[in-house]
Amino acid sequence: MTYSVAVSGASGYAGGEILRLLAAHPDIEIRTVTAHSSAGQPLVDQQPHLRSLSQLTLQHTTPEILAGHDIVFLALPHGESGQYTDALGDTGLVIDAGADHRLTSAQAWEDFYGGPFHEPWTYGVPELLTASGKQREKLHGARRIAAPGCNASTVSLSLAPGVAAGVIDPGDIVSVLAVGPSGAGKSLKPHLLGSEILGSANPYAVGGTHRHIPEIRQALAALRQAQEPSQAQPDGIRISFTPVIVPMARGILATSTAPIADGVSDAEIRAAWQSAYGDETFVQLLPEGHFPRTADVLGANTALMGLAVDRAAGRVTVVTALDNLVKGTAGAAVQSMNIALGLPEDRALTVNGVAP
Numbered sequence: 001m002t003y004s005v006a007v008s009g010a011s012g013y014a015g016g017e018i019l020r021l022l023a024a025h026p027d028i029e030i031r032t033v034t035a036h037s038s039a040g041q042p043l044v045d046q047q048p049h050l051r052s053l054s055q056l057t058l059q060h061t062t063p064e065i066l067a068g069h070d071i072v073f074l075a076l077p078h079g080e081s082g083q084y085t086d087a088l089g090d091t092g093l094v095i096d097a098g099a100d101h102r103l104t105s106a107q108a109w110e111d112f113y114g115g116p117f118h119e120p121w122t123y124g125v126p127e128l129l130t131a132s133g134k135q136r137e138k139l140h141g142a143r144r145i146a147a148p149g150c151n152a153s154t155v156s157l158s159l160a161p162g163v164a165a166g167v168i169d170p171g172d173i174v175s176v177l178a179v180g181p182s183g184a185g186k187s188l189k190p191h192l193l194g195s196e197i198l199g200s201a202n203p204y205a206v207g208g209t210h211r212h213i214p215e216i217r218q219a220l221a222a223l224r225q226a227q228e229p230s231q232a233q234p235d236g237i238r239i240s241f242t243p244v245i246v247p248m249a250r251g252i253l254a255t256s257t258a259p260i261a262d263g264v265s266d267a268e269i270r271a272a273w274q275s276a277y278g279d280e281t282f283v284q285l286l287p288e289g290h291f292p293r294t295a296d297v298l299g300a301n302t303a304l305m306g307l308a309v310d311r312a313a314g315r316v317t318v319v320t321a322l323d324n325l326v327k328g329t330a331g332a333a334v335q336s337m338n339i340a341l342g343l344p345e346d347r348a349l350t351v352n353g354v355a356p
């Protein structure tokens with residue numbers, strides 16, 4: 001069976017990457033691409049690298065144009081997806097790359113985003129541990145999927161094994177991330193001009209204001225449910241989260257640390273991550289003493305992780321690299337789509353990066 005697909009936000013970074021991956025997917029026919037200010041233009045005017053889709057023209061993003069496809073991808077600025085949900089009621093599968101359907105707490109939405117709160121959809125991070133197994137199990141047959149925030153999924157994947165196994169204290173997490181500016185989208189923003197970021201590392205959303213914080217707390221708090229029901233609220237998770245924009249188009253390198261739980265051995269710590277990801281294709285723990293570079297995962301649907309037990313500091317350090325546009329968004333969306341449809345999970349996705 002071939003599934004017809006519409007991709008909204010097709011002129012943007014996330015939409016463009018979804019299209020790049022879907023263009024190589026044998027079960028998908030990309031029928032419709034939509035945008036906003038660039039509607040009416042050939043897709044390749046906005047996405048010159050997508051040569052195999054040069055026959056497509058960007059249409060306006062309306063419920064009528066998106067309806068009538070087997071699968072719809074929404075890759076719109078946050079707050080814009082919710083208005084299409086009702087109109088797409090008959091659509092078999094809708095995958096939102098935006099934040100509108102990620103959070104379960106209306107209060108967290110209000111605190112970090114504002115505007116109308118929309119119902120949470122199945123979270124599209126297959127390898128993420130849950131209280132009962134892996135998120136993958138919830139994606140089988142799902143009809144509505146919320147792809148993750150790129151920084152959020154990087155940090156959640158980094159720390160979930162330690163939280164689930166009880167080998168770290170999630171009440172004192174510190175994450176500092178080097179991120180490429182594509183994570184902020186393609187629209188013109190003066191602080192993202194080449195002249196502002198080339199040769200400079202620029203911190204932003206410092207001091208607990210970044211919108212991905214509640215998403216991380218939600219993912220990690222859900223894990224504690226199994227261990228300590230009283231700690232199941234996101235308040236049981238405390239995270240200091242600081243992203244720094246660095247001059248690389250794509251990529252995230254997240255360094256996360258948390259205190260070592262009492263009485264836990266180094267071997268038990270490493271075993272927690274090994275047992276969580278040892279059988280995974282797209283999330284890999286590197287051997288002891290090895291740490292990833294963003295260059296190793298560019299273009300790949302891969303999160304690479306290095307782990308160190310810092311006894312002097314009393315903390316576990318996890319360094320994770322992923323491509324924000326692939327594993328952090330479009331790859332997660334396509335992987336989740338494959339699972340939802342019962343297709344091989346890795347279809348149209350590669351574990352190999354582009355080097356040098």
Ligand SMILES: NC(=O)c1ccc[n+]([C@@H]2O[C@H](COP(=O)([O-])OP(=O)(O)OC[C@H]3O[C@@H](n4cnc5c(N)ncnc54)[C@H](OP(=O)(O)O)[C@@H]3O)[C@@H](O)[C@H]2O)c1
Pocket residue numbers: 008009010011012013014015034035036037038039061075076077078080097098099148149150182183184185186187324325328329
């Ligand atoms: N970039 C990432 O690494 C990343 C990672 C994870 C999740 N996401 C999420 O993916 C979504 C898209 O992000 P992006 O980085 O691709 O942003 P982007 O590059 O700025 O693209 C935004 C897209 O949305 C369209 N658009 C803008 N306003 C619209 C409106 N009012 N109605 C309909 N379409 C509208 C734009 O069309 P025109 O260009 O024609 O105006 C463009 O196609 C966001 O919710 C973001 O949080 C992004």
